[in-house]
Amino acid sequence: MVISKRLLTVGLAGICTVALATACGPVSSSDAGDDGTDEGSEGTTTVTVFISGDTNLVDLWEQGIIPAYEEANPDVQVDVTLDLHGEHDQQTVAKLVTATEAGDDPGFDLVDAGFVISSAAEAGTLLEVDPATVSGLATVPENTITAGKGVGIPYRASSVLLAYDSTVIDNPPATLEELLTWIEANPGQFAYNSPSTGGSGGAFVTTVLDSYLTQEEQDGLRVGYDEALQESWTPGFDRLAELGASVYQGGVYPNGNSQVLELLGNGSISMAPVWSDQFITAVETGLISEDVHYAQISDPSFTGSASYLGIPRTADNTEGAIDLVNFVLSPEGQTIIAEQISGYPVIALDELPEDVAAQFADADPSALRPGYYSENNDDMSNLWDQLVP
Structure with missing residues (x-):
C-alpha cells in the first residue's frame, strides 16, 4: 500500500501488546502547536482522523470528504491515521483509555471505527454529543442517534x-x-x-x-x-x-x-x-x-446499521473535529458518501439532491438489524x- 502524506499505517501494532498501547499505537502526522492546538504546515490547523476499516472507507476520506472539506476550509489540513480492517482495535481503545485518564491528547481528533459505540463508549473516552453540540444531527432519526449511546455520531449506513x-x-x-x-x-x-x-x-x-x-x-x-x-x-x-x-x-x-x-x-x-x-x-x-x-x-x-464517528474527550482539536463532522453531515458531505461508496444518507432525504434522495428512498438506517x-x-x-x- 502506498502511504500518502495523509496516511499512516499501523505497522508496528503487531509487535505491541495492549499494555504498550501508548507507546505503539497509531500516530498522527500532525505536530502540536505551542498553544496546544494541532498546526500543520504554514500555520494551518490540523484535524487528525483515525480510521479503522476497509480500503473503501479510506478512499471515501482520502478521495472524497477530505479534499472537499479542505477546499471549503483552506486554513485546515486533515490527516489520517489508519488501522486497515480494524486489526488493532483493542490496542487503540486501550490508548484512548490511557489518554483519557491522563488528560492527554490521544493523537487524533476524530474516530471512524466500529468500537466507537461499544468499548470506547463504555470506557467513557468520547465526548458526549447531541444536536445542540453537533448541529448536523438536527434531521438524523432519533433512533439512529440514540443507538450511538450519547457519544456516537451517525454519518452513513449500509x-x-x-x-x-x-x-x-x-x-x-x-x-x-x-x-x-x-x-x-x-x-x-x-x-x-x-x-x-x-x-x-x-x-x-x-x-x-x-x-x-x-x-x-x-x-x-x-x-x-x-x-x-x-x-x-x-x-x-x-x-x-x-x-x-x-x-x-x-x-x-x-x-x-x-x-x-x-x-x-x-x-x-x-x-x-x-x-x-x-x-x-x-x-x-x-x-x-x-x-x-x-x-x-x-x-x-x-x-x-449506521456507522458512527466519535470525538475523544481529551482531543486537542475538538472544535475542528465538530466542524468536520458538521461538514460530513451536510448535504454536500452526505452526497459525497452516497456517490462515492453508495452509503445510505442519515440526514433527511429532502435536504439532498433529488437524484440522491430517489436512490435511497427505501433506506431506513433506524430499522437495520445490528451486529x-x-x-x-x-x-x-x-x-x-x-x-x-
Whole structure:
C-alpha cells in the first residue's frame, strides 16, 4: 500500500501488546502547536482522523470528504491515521483509555471505527454529543442517534445483502434456511470472506449463529460483552463447519469484502453476501455486471446499521473535529458518501439532491438489524478461525 502524506499505517501494532498501547499505537502526522492546538504546515490547523476499516472507507476520506472539506476550509489540513480492517482495535481503545485518564491528547481528533459505540463508549473516552453540540444531527432519526449511546455520531449506513447472478439463478433464496440449502445443492458457487477480514462475511456468520439463538440471547450479545452467552454459538459454528465443503473451492474463504466482489465479477461464483454500498459502487464502476442482482433474506435477515464517528474527550482539536463532522453531515458531505461508496444518507432525504434522495428512498438506517457488540464480534471472528476452516 502506498502511504500518502495523509496516511499512516499501523505497522508496528503487531509487535505491541495492549499494555504498550501508548507507546505503539497509531500516530498522527500532525505536530502540536505551542498553544496546544494541532498546526500543520504554514500555520494551518490540523484535524487528525483515525480510521479503522476497509480500503473503501479510506478512499471515501482520502478521495472524497477530505479534499472537499479542505477546499471549503483552506486554513485546515486533515490527516489520517489508519488501522486497515480494524486489526488493532483493542490496542487503540486501550490508548484512548490511557489518554483519557491522563488528560492527554490521544493523537487524533476524530474516530471512524466500529468500537466507537461499544468499548470506547463504555470506557467513557468520547465526548458526549447531541444536536445542540453537533448541529448536523438536527434531521438524523432519533433512533439512529440514540443507538450511538450519547457519544456516537451517525454519518452513513449500509446493510449486507445477498448478491446473485440472475443469468444463473431465477429465484434467489428468500430465507436463511433456503440459502443454506442452495449452497449445499450448488457446491463451489457461494463464497463469503473470513469474518476478521470484512463485515459482509461477518454478517453471514452472525446470521447463521443467530438462527440458533433466542431473541434474548441475540440482544444480550449486542448490548455488551458476555463470554458466557457465546457458548450458545456452538451449534451455529458446527453448521458453518459442515457448510465448508460446499463453499468456494471446497473451503476457500476470500480475504476481505473486495475479493468476494471480484469473484462475483469474474464469474467464479454466482452468489455471495455483500455490503450494499460496495456492491452498488461495483456495479456502477463495471466491476460487477448489471446481471448480478441483490435481495435481502429473512428468518433472520443479514445485519446492517449506521456507522458512527466519535470525538475523544481529551482531543486537542475538538472544535475542528465538530466542524468536520458538521461538514460530513451536510448535504454536500452526505452526497459525497452516497456517490462515492453508495452509503445510505442519515440526514433527511429532502435536504439532498433529488437524484440522491430517489436512490435511497427505501433506506431506513433506524430499522437495520445490528451486529454484535464489538468485543463479542472479535471473539466470534477468532472462534470462526479456530472452528470453521
